[in-house]
Structure formats: C-alpha cells, structure tokens
Amino acid sequence: MSNIFVIGGAGKVARRFIGQASERGHSVRALHRHPEQAADLAALGGVPVSGSLTELSVSGLADLMKGSDVALFSAGAGGRGGPETTAAIDGRGLELAVDAAKEAGINRFLLVSVFPDALRDEPHSEGFENYIRVKKQADVYLAESGLDWVILRPGTLSKEPGTGKVRLGPAVPYGVVPRDDVATTLVHIVSQPQIRREIIELTEGSIPVEEAVAGLVR
Ligand SMILES: NC(=O)c1ccc[n+]([C@@H]2O[C@H](COP(=O)([O-])OP(=O)(O)OC[C@H]3O[C@@H](n4cnc5c(N)ncnc54)[C@H](OP(=O)(O)O)[C@@H]3O)[C@@H](O)[C@H]2O)c1
Numbered sequence: 001m002s003n004i005f006v007i008g009g010a011g012k013v014a015r016r017f018i019g020q021a022s023e024r025g026h027s028v029r030a031l032h033r034h035p036e037q038a039a040d041l042a043a044l045g046g047v048p049v050s051g052s053l054t055e056l057s058v059s060g061l062a063d064l065m066k067g068s069d070v071a072l073f074s075a076g077a078g079g080r081g082g083p084e085t086t087a088a089i090d091g092r093g094l095e096l097a098v099d100a101a102k103e104a105g106i107n108r109f110l111l112v113s114v115f116p117d118a119l120r121d122e123p124h125s126e127g128f129e130n131y132i133r134v135k136k137q138a139d140v141y142l143a144e145s146g147l148d149w150v151i152l153r154p155g156t157l158s159k160e161p162g163t164g165k166v167r168l169g170p171a172v173p174y175g176v177v178p179r180d181d182v183a184t185t186l187v188h189i190v191s192q193p194q195i196r197r198e199i200i201e202l203t204e205g206s207i208p209v210e211e212a213v214a215g216l217v218r
Pocket of ligand 1: 009032
C-alpha cells in the first residue's frame, strides 16, 4: 500500500481519489487551503494538511510531504483569478511541488494535466489558451525532473457518475470523462509502479479501468 500526498486535496477529482484510495487501504494526506475543508477530507479517509501553494516555500512543502512515497498534483486555479493565478497555481505551484517532492525524497509523482488539443473545435478565450500553455509547460517541467512521473491528461471533466470504463493510452481522441473515473484511473496507476515516465490521455470508454491501466504496463 502507498502513502500518498495529494496537492489540491480539496478539489473535486482529489476528493474522489481520496475516498477511493483510502477504501483500498492506501494512506492519503491532503493539502488544502481552507480550515473548513479539513473535516470533509478526514471523513473521506484522508489526513488533512493545511497549506497554500502560494505561501509555502519548497522546504516548507517538502517538510509536509516527508514520509509519503507518492505525490499526486491535482491542484488548479480553475480559471479563477485570471492568467496570473493560473500561472501561480497550475504553473509555479506544480514546479514548487516537484522541487519539494525531490527534497522530500519522493520519487513517484502523478500529475493531473489536460489534453493540449482540448476544445479545438470551439472558440475559446485568451484565458483558456493561457491555461493550456501553462499546463503544457508544467508537463515539460515534470517530464524533465528526473522523477518517476506519470502525466494523466483527462478530457473535459464531468460530474456524471463514473462508469468504471475508460479509453486511455499515449494518444486517444479528445472527449469527456467523469471525475469519478479519473479518480479510479489514478488509484489503479498508483498500484502499478511499473507505469512510469508516461503521458496517458483519458476519456470515457468501454474498457474497465483496471484492465485499461494493466494494459499500459510494459
Ligand atoms: N475542468 C476540466 O474539464 C478539466 C479537464 C482536464 C483537466 N483538468 C484539470 O484537472 C485538475 C483537477 O480538476 P478539479 O475539477 O478537481 O479541480 P478543482 O475542483 O478546481 O480542484 C482544484 C484544487 O486546487 C486547489 N488550489 C487552488 N489554489 C491553491 C493553492 N494556492 N494552494 C493549494 N491548493 C490550491 C483548490 O483549492 P480550493 O478548494 O481551496 O479552491 C482546489 O481544491 C485541475 O488541475 C484541472 O486543471 C480539468
């Protein structure tokens, strides 16, 4: 069983992940910003850890992360606060977390990223374009970190109940995916440490998650 540190622990994907990972016997600590989130995270089976990516130093975050063996970054500004906030959370926040993981001796690092070709068929704002650029730069930072990284690129997230079935691989057509199934996929990836230094795209699909993830093991 793994000891997992989740950054962005109060997020919608992260909460689902914490519940599912705890049920499977993993230990999960969840970084969150607001005191009122702590009780919910504990009820899901996680251990709440208070802190903000915009206030912590690398050493400060590393101190919080020490003792974990997997880091999961699922934080994001969600378009709130404009391009500077996106750069601070999705961009520099990821870099901070990668540097802190190294300092804390955590080698395995999972990142919830995005399809670079998301929503290509629709008109989109400069804010969205900036988000896609920042996410790609974050992917590059992690991929060049020397850690045992996995970059998961889900399609557009939905709050529909999970089906337990997905389509995933190094390149799949862009689509949508329930957050439940993103969380399930992450839980199965945690359990397959042979999956490393891979970019995995994920949408809804027809293959049971466990089978789809097992299919990625070389
Ligand atoms: N929406 C989509 O369709 C889509 C598609 C593909 C990928 N993604 C990516 O998937 C990831 C997870 O999505 P989600 O729906 O779970 O997002 P979410 O619910 O908005 O969760 C993001 C979390 O990041 C946290 N965060 C923001 N600023 C922070 C800071 N300064 N310090 C620490 N934590 C901070 C937020 O904290 P608070 O709870 O305090 O606000 C929130 O809990 C995001 O990175 C997103 O970019 C989204």
